Amino acid sequence: MSDPKWDDLRVFLAVAREETLSAAGKTLKLDPATVGRRVARLETDLDAALFLKSPQGYVLTPAGQRLLDKATTVETAMLDLSGDVTDRAGALTGQIRLGAPDGAANYLLPQVCSKICADNPGLEVQLVALPRVFNLSKREADMAVTVSPPATGRLTVQKLSDYKLHLAASTSYLRSMPPLQSLQDLKAHKIIGYISDLIFDKELDYLSEIGSPKVDFASNSVSVQINWARGGAGVVIAHDFALPNAPELQKVLSDQMSLTRSFYLVRHADDRKIARLTRFAEELATHLPREIARLEART
Template sequence: MQDWDDLKVFLAVARAETLSGAGRRLRCDAATVGRRIARLEQALGAELFLRSVQGYALTDAGARLLPHAEAAEGAMQAATEDLGGAAGELSGQLRIGAPDGCANFLLPQVCARLSDAHPGLEIQIVALPRVFNLSKREADMAIGVSPPAAGRLVVQRLADYHLHLAGHADYLARHPPIRGLADLRGHRMIGYIPDMIFDKELDYLAETGAETVGLGSNSVPVQLMAVRAGAGLAIVHDFALPFAPGVRRVLTDRLSLKRSFWLIRHADDRRSDRLTRLAEALAQGVRREVARLEAEVLAGEHTASPAP
């Protein structure tokens, strides 16, 4: 019978598909990972990976070992949860994958409060403008802008949020009043690079009728900073506006978008009380933070002078 450390190395290589990637997860060098895999294969009398210049791919024997290794991982996690830590306190590492808008403007505050409540937690926020692969354990849980249609996943609606057309006050003052969508002609539109939109829910500018993106980025914070610099107009998350002084919503009565965040977990993680509790704490925190920031935007508009 193999010990858990051997199976942990096997799982890391299976998920990362390279020795270097597995080494980073395990916090050891690639050569050590390679030796551990060779030792495991020798002990089992079976080749677990096909080696190539592209990386490490599971053989049939490796694929058969995978569910057993994942079951062992689940058992170890359950034992740790059952035996370790003070009652009610959560600890250990939690890696959250999220689109960069959520990761930049919501998760820092949410995770700060979560860390204060559970000092033993080691929280990692991975901000990437793409869909995360939970089967390869790129993250313990992920936040998406639409529910995935396939995979062994548990999905729950996390929070609804709103977006509006916005521009910096200086930019708006330099241009004619915007009273309708037709007035947007001639304005530089800021948004996603069209061929880098990884989810149809992110095709915000389609709602404006804009045919071209004058200034594009695959990053939400970059788009917002371009708006703040007076480079043009963009569809902006309401919850991001408190972080961009001077950026104001326009045409709120004509153009208002509502989207949702979804919390996505691997189906096997339902057996983990720890991850279930963390998921619920994360969900509650995100909902409260979206509501707080959107309310702040509305309160600010009620005390500000009318937009041009």
Template sequence: MDWDDLRIFLAVARADSLSGAGKRLNIDASTVGRRIARLEGTLGAKLFVKTPQGYALAPEGERLLPHAESAELALSGAKEALSGPDNLTGQFRIGAPDGCANYLLPQICARLCETHPGLEIQIIALPRVFNLSRREADMAIAVSQPQAGRLVVQRLTDYQLHLAAHEDYLRSRPPILARDDLRGHRMIGYIPDMIFDRELDYLTETGAEWAQLTSNSVSVQMQAIRAGAGLGIVHDFAIPFCPGVRRILTGQISLTRSFWLIRHADDRRSQRMNRLADALGQGIRSEVARLQGLLTSEGSTQERT
């Protein structure tokens, strides 16, 4: 059995389509189809069933899947052994919510690439949960701990969020000294039916019943706040990137959330993935502490109570 055929089999199993697998492998869909047909002919078994939703694994494909994944892991291990214990190379894909992806991962990944020139890092910033079983990413950062699946879950660090507004907006309105003063202000937040994790439901913390300006992206929300559109709950670690944005009512409205690093259970046997997980986790902990420390050091000049 040819490993390259197994590689294509895995891509189709994870993408549920010939075209999706082709994009991952950088080959055309017709070639993917021919290679799958060849593998099925070699094995004398039907591996996929065509459905309206795409290509689903047939029972024979389900039985082949763990063996193909084991072969993939063994090949990865061989490459690790030849590259040396401290040299991280190859492609590495991280899935993360867009707040983390925008304000933390760029500088963390820049340092990783500087230390390991042979490493190629892809950051996928999407406001949803990633499916590691289908290898949408090698690792994912989440804001809550998953309760199901063959996963390795590690709590990375806590981070803080506060109500904030741009100083131009604050200067044009009466002082906000208590929760009751929030009445009549425009609120900025998530689109309610697009909140993919309960940990992102910030609005109730302010006592507001609704937000006038909403987005499924925390970065869009921050830019709206920066434009003076109103008040919103933001990550403390994002504020240093947004001149003029100030925290308010910090003694009355304060949220704490956590970042979790999620990996596929099989990756525990990969020393390369273990080293990458350690480096990524340490980078996130250090960067959150550094950015939040900037607000603490600036003290009252960075917030209004």
């Protein structure tokens, strides 16, 4: 039995994470038949069955689970080797993929990441905006900004910053509707919010703070909600840091309703050893709170 090569371990990791040959092949840019042959070859080399085929796809055997732990450690080392920590001038280089909910990804992180990249010309940042929880164990991203700290998994969590949200509506909408003088008056207004069964984190259930009124316009996207409000559709609970990008909107009932939430940076525990990712995390922890403070001051 020979030690598995890194190229074989990459195939194994992709199948373990994606659970089908076709999905693993898409990740690896290989056809599914080739992926299947590579897995079979690895099982022969190791003299062990690594997967069981089930109706749900490929499921790890006990031997496969043991190899997964070792392969993840090797992957971490290879990621560290493949991305130089710094260039000769001491700047960050290489590629980093950052996941984030779409509110932060649309209104906050572009300028934060641009600042970091301006200071580090050899750095490439990929910003993945998805209205759901990221699976770091499947390497969907190198790290993720979240709205609550995860309770399970081999992850490290760092609080980045608090941020505020308020009710807001367009001037044109407010002129055409009954006066808004108290939270009770919201009953006579159109409400914009999340699709209830697509709220992926309890921290996003903002409307429960005002009695869970009926939602007239719903989306799982923050930017869609804000654009609805900009067009005069109704009242929305908006991030203060997004309001400078929506000049049509003004806060309403801010003395009666104000929410505070937090952003967290989540990383795979093994990635603490990758200096490039740690350095980027430090930059993010410095610049993101400053940008939130700058934008909130404008509202």
